[in-house]
Amino acid sequence: MKILIIGGTNFIGPFVVRHLVTMGHGVTLFHRGNTKAELPEVNHVYGDRAQLNDYKSQFESLSLDVVIDMICYTESDARMLLNAFKGITRRVVVISSMDVYRAYGVILGQESGVVELPLTEDSALRSSLYPFKDMPQRALNVPADYEKILVERVVMSECELPGTIVRLPMVYGINDPLSRLSPYLQRMDDKRDAIVLLDSIAKWRGSYGYVENIGYAIALAVTNEKAKSRIYHVGEPETSEQERVSKIGEIAGWKGKVVSLPQEKFPSDWNFPFNTEQDWFVDSTRIRQELGYSEIVPLEEALKRTIQWTRNHPSIQMQPLVAPWLLDYATEDAVLKQ
Numbered sequence: 001m002k003i004l005i006i007g008g009t010n011f012i013g014p015f016v017v018r019h020l021v022t023m024g025h026g027v028t029l030f031h032r033g034n035t036k037a038e039l040p041e042v043n044h045v046y047g048d049r050a051q052l053n054d055y056k057s058q059f060e061s062l063s064l065d066v067v068i069d070m071i072c073y074t075e076s077d078a079r080m081l082l083n084a085f086k087g088i089t090r091r092v093v094v095i096s097s098m099d100v101y102r103a104y105g106v107i108l109g110q111e112s113g114v115v116e117l118p119l120t121e122d123s124a125l126r127s128s129l130y131p132f133k134d135m136p137q138r139a140l141n142v143p144a145d146y147e148k149i150l151v152e153r154v155v156m157s158e159c160e161l162p163g164t165i166v167r168l169p170m171v172y173g174i175n176d177p178l179s180r181l182s183p184y185l186q187r188m189d190d191k192r193d194a195i196v197l198l199d200s201i202a203k204w205r206g207s208y209g210y211v212e213n214i215g216y217a218i219a220l221a222v223t224n225e226k227a228k229s230r231i232y233h234v235g236e237p238e239t240s241e242q243e244r245v246s247k248i249g250e251i252a253g254w255k256g257k258v259v260s261l262p263q264e265k266f267p268s269d270w271n272f273p274f275n276t277e278q279d280w281f282v283d284s285t286r287i288r289q290e291l292g293y294s295e296i297v298p299l300e301e302a303l304k305r306t307i308q309w310t311r312n313h314p315s316i317q318m319q320p321l322v323a324p325w326l327l328d329y330a331t332e333d334a335v336l337k338q
C-alpha cells in the first residue's frame with residue numbers, strides 16, 4: 001500500500017512508520033521538517049498542515065491508498081483533511097483520544113454523575129465541548145479549540161471518503177514528550193522510602209498503552225480493510241495507580257513502597273483538581289477481535305524500555321500540570337511522620 005502520514009516524526013508516529021515499513025508498505029511523511037526522528041527509508045513532503053490544499057497535486061501524484069492524520073486536533077483540521085484528500089485516497093485514518101468519552105468530562109468536573117465502565121467504542125461521549133479551552137496551560141500545547149469529538153464527527157460523516165478512528169489511551173514509552181514515568185522514577189532513583197498517593201488516586205483505574213504497541217495498533221487499522229468506517233480504541237488491561245507505580249518500582253529496582261492515605265492526612269490547602277471517583281478505562285475487545293491486535297511488547301518489557309529511556313533523558317520532564325497529585329519531598333516526609 002502507499003500511505004501518507006501527516007506528522008509521523010515525533011513520539012507515536014515513528015512507531016507507526018516502522019511497523020508499516022516492516023509490513024512492506026511505502027510511506028511518505030508530510031511535516032514541516034522541524035522534528036527529526038530515526039526512521040527507515042521513507043519519503044518526505046515538507047509543508048505546514050495549515051496549507052494542506054496547496055500540496056494537492058503533489059499528493060495526487062503519490063497514488064495514495066490511505067492517509068493517516070496524526071495531528072488532527074480541531075474541527076477545521078478535519079475539514080481541511082477531507083478537502084485535501086477527497087478523490088485522492090481511498091481512506092483516512094485519524095488518531096483520536098479516549099478524552100472523547102463522557103467519563104473524561106466527569107473526571108474534569110465538566111459533567112455530572114459517574115459513568116459505568118469499562119468504556120466501549122459505543123459509550124456516551126462528552127456533551128460539553130472543548131475540554132481544555134479554559135485551562136491556562138494545555139498539555140502538549142494543543143489549541144484552545146481542540147476537540148476530537150468534532151474531528152471524529154466530521155471524518156465519520158463524509159460519504160465520499162471513508163474514515164477510521166483510533167482512540168488512544170494515555171501513551172507512554174520511548175520519546176514520550178510528557179515523560180509520564182519521570183515523576184515516579186525520579187522519586188525511586190532518589191531512593192525515597194515511600195511515594196505517597198491520595199487513596200482515591202491510588203485506587204483510580206485508567207487505560208495506558210505502550211508506544212510500540214500503539215504504533216502497531218494504528219498500523220493494523222491502516223492496513224486492514226475491515227477497519228473502514230470503524231472506530232477502535234486500544235489499551236492495556238487496566239490497573240490501579242497503586243499497582244502501576246508498584247510495578248514500575250519493582251522493575252526499577254526500588255526498595256520503597258507506595259503508601260495510600262486519606263485526604264485528611266494531606267495538607268488542608270492541598271486539593272486535587274480532578275474527580276477520581278470516575279475511573280477511565282476501556283474494553284479493547286473490538287480491535288483485538290476485528291483486527292487481530294494484541295500487545296507485541298509485554299507490559300514488563302514495555303516498562304523496562306521506558307524506564308531505561310527515561311533514565312537516559314533526564315532533561316525531558318513531565319510538565320507539572322500532568323502530575324499534580326504528587327507531593328514535594330518535604331510535605332511527603334511531614335505527611336508520613338503524622
Ligand SMILES: NC(=O)c1ccc[n+]([C@@H]2O[C@H](COP(=O)([O-])OP(=O)(O)OC[C@H]3O[C@@H](n4cnc5c(N)ncnc54)[C@H](OP(=O)(O)O)[C@@H]3O)[C@@H](O)[C@H]2O)c1
Pocket residue numbers: 006007008009010011012013014030031032033034035036047048049050070071072095096097098168169170171172
Ligand atoms: N501522547 C498521548 O498520551 C496521546 C493520548 C491520546 C491521543 N494522542 C494523540 O496522538 C497524536 C500525537 O501523536 P504524536 O505527537 O506522537 O505525533 P507524531 O506524528 O509522532 O508527531 C507530531 C508530528 O506533527 C508534525 N507537525 C506538527 N505541526 C505540524 C504542522 N503545522 N504541519 C505539518 N506537520 C506538523 C511534526 O513534525 P514537524 O515538527 O517537522 O512539523 C511531527 O512529525 C495526537 O493526535 C494526540 O491527540 C496522544
